Amino acid sequence: MKKNLIMGLMSGTSADGLSIALCEVSGRSLAVKAFGNYPYSAALQARLIAAKDLRAPELSALNFELGRLWAGMVKTFCRRHRVAYKSVAVIGSHGQTVWHAPGEKGHTLQIGEASFIAEETGRPVVCDFRPADMAAGGEGAPLIPFMDEYLFGRGCPVALQNIGGVGNIAFAGKGVKTFGFDTGPGNSLMDTAVAAITGGRLSYDKGGAWAAAGEPDLRKVYALLEAPFFSRRPPKSLDRSAYTLAFIKNNFPGQLNLRRSRDLLASLNLFTAASIAQAFGSFAPRGTRELIVSGGGALNPALMDNIAALLLPAGVRTRSIAELGIHPLAKEPACFALLAWLALAGERNHCPSATGARGPRVLGKIIRP
Incomplete structure (x- = not known):
């Protein structure tokens, strides 16, 4: 069975850094081949934690700032591990959660503009996974x-x-x-x-x-x-x-x-x-x-x-x-690599019994370079 390289990015609610996992997927087998964690400065961490209180222009600027930063971190990761962009089938990015409020009229927001990652790598990027679940009546989390x-x-x-x-x-x-x-x-x-x-x-x-x-x-x-x-x-x-x-x-x-x-x-x-x-x-x-x-x-x-x-x-x-055999910080980015791989193929990548959604969906928005 053919093996494919996929990549996942995760910036969690701790807002302390970006985790990147390069995985090999074959059938229902998933193996982490390389992993890296790229810490944020204390100042950026504080800004991310406080981002929920930003005005729209400032939040928009932070969204693009993170996207550029993450694109640079992906570049650094690939150089360090000698990974050619063209060898990666797809990249999944969860984004940085700024606000998550589940419920009947719930809403959620993740930032970190993924278009910069697609532009840097020339690879398709899947992002913004939570909204489709919430549109189907789910809590938007957990997705793992x-x-x-x-x-x-x-x-x-x-x-x-x-x-x-x-x-x-x-x-x-x-x-x-x-x-x-x-x-x-x-x-x-x-x-x-x-x-x-x-x-x-x-x-x-x-x-x-x-x-x-x-x-x-x-x-x-x-x-x-x-x-x-x-x-x-x-x-x-x-x-x-x-x-x-x-x-x-x-x-x-x-x-x-x-x-x-x-x-x-x-x-x-x-x-x-x-x-x-x-x-x-x-x-x-x-x-x-x-x-x-x-x-x-x-x-x-x-x-x-x-x-x-x-x-x-x-x-x-x-x-x-x-x-x-999986680094504790690699599981979440590995998950979003998997979700992206399945989304690109139009296959279910969703567990509605975990989120309360009405049924299985294909989560994520695809950005093609």
């Missing part, structure tokens, strides 16, 4: 469960947890109707706290060191899990705006300082872990005994330890997707 179904739908039941700015989980496997939903905070609260405490000198809790050194406020963590979102049945999705600096100030008053920083990070870390464990316990299909974690959260040992400890009593094994 399609890849989970594609890769894991024929094996034993498994849970696949991605931890980016927001956490999302999917369940797939033989005999399981694949579905997924957002679980709650991912890295966003932890990253926001570290940036605020250090005045922007640090952007995340490296290795989970602060969290590991602190004592979590168990009462507060489990009180936060009483919020209606966590008990609501899927499909359901969140935007990063649900978990901001204001959320931390309101729920952990007086802790945004170096003296209380370790305890605060321990609480926020446990909150993310407990929301994942609660989602698994409430909605995992019978016989699911494994949780495979991807995203930046998989690189946080304290977070992984918390998740594992919470799920171990139920006999559930927690491990990183790295054990399967």
Whole structure:
């Protein structure tokens, strides 16, 4: 069977950089051949997080600025890995989410003008995946469960947890109707706290060191899990705006300082872990005994330890997707490479049971050079 090279780009809700994955697809097999992560400056990250408050001219300018930046990053990636543009069949770009508000009259906006990528590479680019799902009555997210179904739908039941700015989980496997939903905070609260405490000198809790050194406020963590979102049945999705600096100030008053920083990070870390464990316990299909974690959260040992400890009593094994040969940060861009490949062929690239859409669709808009 012919093998094709495809490329995917992802800039997540953490707004900390662009991840690029070069994949080889053949039938239902997908392998990551090369991966790169290109960090943003602290100033750009702050602008992206605040982009929801921009006026139209400023947002339009940022859309084009990102497109140009990403085109340059794709050029750098291809040079480093000696990839000829003409060898890539298609490129998929999720874009940078500025706003996501699901619901009956919901709306969503991703920026990062993909025309610059098509112009740089001369290859077709597929972008703007969420609106077609929302037009069909879906939440517009999560979209990753399609890849989970594609890769894991024929094996034993498994849970696949991605931890980016927001956490999302999917369940797939033989005999399981694949579905997924957002679980709650991912890295966003932890990253926001570290940036605020250090005045922007640090952007995340490296290795989970602060969290590991602190004592979590168990009462507060489990009180936060009483919020209606966590008990609501899927499909359901969140935007990063649900978990901001204001959320931390309101729920952990007086802790945004170096003296209380370790305890605060321990609480926020446990909150993310407990929301994942609660989602698994409430909605995992019978016989699911494994949780495979991807995203930046998989690189946080304290977070992984918390998740594992919470799920171990139920006999559930927690491990990183790295054990399967996929870099934790490569899964999402690899997914959008796959979605783009299928969109270009006019084939279904959508899991409506994860988003609540009325039926399967072909997601994405195609830009041809």
